[in-house]
Every structure is written in structure tokens, then in C-alpha cells.
Amino acid sequence: MLLNQFLLLSAILFSIGTYGVIVRKNGVLVLMSIELILNAVNINLIAFSTYWGLGGQVFALFVIAVAAAEVGVGLAIVLLIYRNRRSIDIDTLDELKG
Amino acid sequence: MSNLLAAAASTSFAAPANVAFAVLAVFMIAAAVRVVTTKNVVHAALWLVVVLGGVGINYLLLQAEFVAMTQFLVYLGAVVVLFLFGTMLTRAPLGVSDDLDNNQRGLGIFVGVLLFVVIAFATITMFTNDKLTFEAYDGRVTTAGSNGRTQAVSDAIFGSYLIPFEVVSVLLLAALIGAIVLARRD
Numbered sequence: 075m076l077l078n079q080f081l082l083l084s085a086i087l088f089s090i091g092t093y094g095v096i097v098r099k100n101g102v103l104v105l106m107s108i109e110l111i112l113n114a115v116n117i118n119l120i121a122f123s124t125y126w127g128l129g130g131q132v133f134a135l136f137v138i139a140v141a142a143a144e145v146g147v148g149l150a151i152v153l154l155i156y157r158n159r160r161s162i163d164i165d166t167l168d169e170l171k172g
Numbered sequence: 173m174s175n176l177l178a179a180a181a182s183t184s185f186a187a188p189a190n191v192a193f194a195v196l197a198v199f200m201i202a203a204a205v206r207v208v209t210t211k212n213v214v215h216a217a218l219w220l221v222v223v224l225g226g227v228g229i230n231y232l233l234l235q236a237e238f239v240a241m242t243q244f245l246v247y248l249g250a251v252v253v254l255f256l257f258g259t260m261l262t263r264a265p266l267g268v269s270d271d272l273d274n275n276q277r278g279l280g281i282f283v284g285v286l287l288f289v290v291i292a293f294a295t296i297t298m299f300t301n302d303k304l305t306f307e308a309y310d311g312r313v314t315t316a317g318s319n320g321r322t323q324a325v326s327d328a329i330f331g332s333y334l335i336p337f338e339v340v341s342v343l344l345l346a347a348l349i350g351a352i353v354l355a356r357r358d
Binding site for chain 1: 201213257
């Protein structure tokens with residue numbers, strides 16, 4: 075197997091996730107796109123750990139743990155936005171716009 | 173690019189693992205595209221299951237069994253259920269909805285394609301046809317008398333990476349408390 079095939083698959087997933095973050099305006103769907111990005115990074119880490127050494131697997135585990143924490147807090151925030159505004163449309167949260 | 177194609181056409185690409193990878197990659201990319209384009213929130217969560225499962229099988233292809241099992245347990249078991257709970261609690265439209273995307277599709281496609289071209293160019297020029305040789309890898313991580321790669325991973329976590337591991341556990345505790353404080357009704 076080539077190292078590049080995993081890196082290219084990961085690049086494709088990363089780009090699709092970025093597209094989702096930009097295009098989606100539903101809060102839950104934005105979080106799903108962020109999961110795509112994090113998983114693309116994890117494929118890279120595991121591929122390089124097979125290529126160079128063990129550190130990549132350890133960091134992939136750390137990324138999985140941090141992603142789980144991120145989803146928990148992120149969904150709590152989305153829930154709070156829903157309770158305050160009766161909608162999770164991210165594009166309407168523009169109080170910081172001048 | 174021609175080097176990459178030549179490497180792909182060589183005998184190493186005929187290995188069964190490569191066929192499995194190709195099928196898997198097609199399914200994963202199609203499912204990922206559906207995650208970001210489908211008009212149904214629940215369908216997006218279910219397509220995400222396909223992508224995350226495919227990522228786990230990729231870990232198995234790369235012989236990272238422990239990370240693959242963690243992926244199946246944490247992502248397929250917990251994170252997707254959390255997404256479905258979020259969908260339910262925010263009363264997202266359960267059927268087809270036209271109100272999930274904004275009008276930045278052109279910008280999204282531009283940024284996505286640009287990112288892919290840049291990353292693909294960098295990786296293809298850097299690692300044109302570097303092969304993953306599992307024999308050398310096994311010789312490096314499994315010393316005599318050890319019980320294989322999973323033990324090597326645990327030795328690394330509880331050896332050189334012990335302090336980051338403890339920091340991650342504190343982070344999980346903080347996220348747990350934070351999520352409870354945020355979501356609690358009072």
C-alpha cells in the first residue's frame with residue numbers, strides 16, 4: 075500500500091468537511107462536518123504512525139477523546155441557542171457584526 | 173503525478189488490501205458528500221455512520237487495531253447517538269427541509285477544491301510513491317517477548333505520553349461538567 079492513498083483520501087474528506095462547515099447553517103450539521111474534518115486528520119495520524127512510529131496512534135486516541143468532549147460541549151451550546159432563540163440557524167447569530 | 177500513476181499500476185497495488193481500500197474510499201467519499209448535501213438531518217447523521225465506520229476499517233487496514241476499536245466504540249456508539257439526541261432536542265425538521273444551507277455554496281466549493289488541490293499537490297510531491305511496509309513497522313514497535321502492537325500502544329500512552337494522557341482525562345472531566353452546567357434547566 076502507498077502512503078499517499080491514505081493521505082489523499084484524508085485530503086478529500088477534509089475538503090468535504092470544510093465545504094460543509096461553510097455551507098451548512100443548521101448547528102448540528104456544522105458539528106457533523108467538524109467531525110468529518112477531525113476524522114480526516116485522524117486518518118493522516120494513523121497513516122504516518124504506520125510510516126514512522128507509534129506516536130501517531132497515541133495522538134489519534136487523544137484526538138478521539140477531545141472530539142468526544144467537543145461534541146458534548148458543542149451540542150450543549152447548540153441546545154442553549156435553541157432554548158434562547160427557538161432556532162439553531164447559525165447565520166442569524168450575528169450580534170458581533172458591526 | 174505520472175510517478176503516482178506508475179506506482180499505482182505496479183504489482184503492489186494488486187494486493188487485496190488495496191482493493192478493499194479502493195471500495196472503501198469510494199463508499200466513504202460518497203457518504204461524506206451526502207453528509208454535507210442531504211436535506212434531511214437524520215439522514216446526515218446516518219451517512220456520518222458510514223463515513224466513521226469506513227475510517228475505522230481504514231485503521232484496521234493500517235494495522236492500528238486498538239484505535240479502530242476505540243473509533244467504533246466512541247464514534248459509532250456514542251457520538252452518533254449524541255448527534256441524534258441533539259437533532260431530537262432542537263426539534264430539527266425530521267423530513268426533507270430546504271432550510272439547512274445558506275447561500276455560500278460557491279464559496280464553499282471554491283475553498284474545498286482549493287484546499288484539496290493544495291494538500292494533494294503537497295502530499296504527492298513529498299511522498300510520491302513511498303510504500304507502507306508493515307514488516308519494518310512490526311519490527312520497530314514489537315520487541316522480543318511483547319504481545320504485539322496493542323501492548324506497544326499502551327506502553328507509549330503510559331510511558332512517554334503519560335502527562336498528555338492525564339491532561340486529556342482532566343479535559344474530559346471539564347467538558348462533562350461544562351456540558352451539564354450549560355444544558356441544565358434552572
